[in-house]
Amino acid sequence: MSKIKIIIIDDERLARKELVFLLKDIQGVVVQGEADNIKDAIELIAAKNPDLILLDIQLSRENGFDLLKILPANIKVICVTAYPEYAQKAFEENATDFLLKPVDPKRLKSALKSIMGNAFEKFPDYP
Numbered sequence: 059m060s061k062i063k064i065i066i067i068d069d070e071r072l073a074r075k076e077l078v079f080l081l082k083d084i085q086g087v088v089v090q091g092e093a094d095n096i097k098d099a100i101e102l103i104a105a106k107n108p109d110l111i112l113l114d115i116q117l118s119r120e121n122g123f124d125l126l127k128i129l130p131a132n133i134k135v136i137c138v139t140a141y142p143e144y145a146q147k148a149f150e151e152n153a154t155d156f157l158l159k160p161v162d163p164k165r166l167k168s169a170l171k172s173i174m175g176n177a178f179e180k181f182p183d184y185p
Contacts, residue, residue: 061088062174065106067099068114077112080163096120108133110173115139126151134173
């Protein structure tokens with residue numbers, strides 16, 4: 059079974075760690091790396107060629123939408139933010155899905171299933 063390669067981009071270390079924790083027991087996904095700013099994110103994306111990015115919108119002095127605009131079309135993006143008012147713009151900028159912080163594990167799983175379609179024959183349920 060192939061793995062979904064994921065990069066997490068968030069300026070808050072604890073938010074990144076929470077996503078890593080939520081993803082760690084999901085079969086079929088691998089977190090390739092983390093970045094806390096756009097420059098590092100661009101370098102990490104170029105080096106790892108992920109399938110999916112979990113992207114915060116409000117980065118310290120940057121805006122995740124700036125990165126979203128320049129990403130290759132083959133990379134899917136789930137925006138993960140505490141600001142529901144960004145949802146419409148996220149979809150206008152071609153985000154694949156939108157999750158609010160704190161992230162609900164079942165909602166994350168649902169987003170992964172809808173994005174990757176039939177990439178998995180079995181996708182384990184959360185307990």
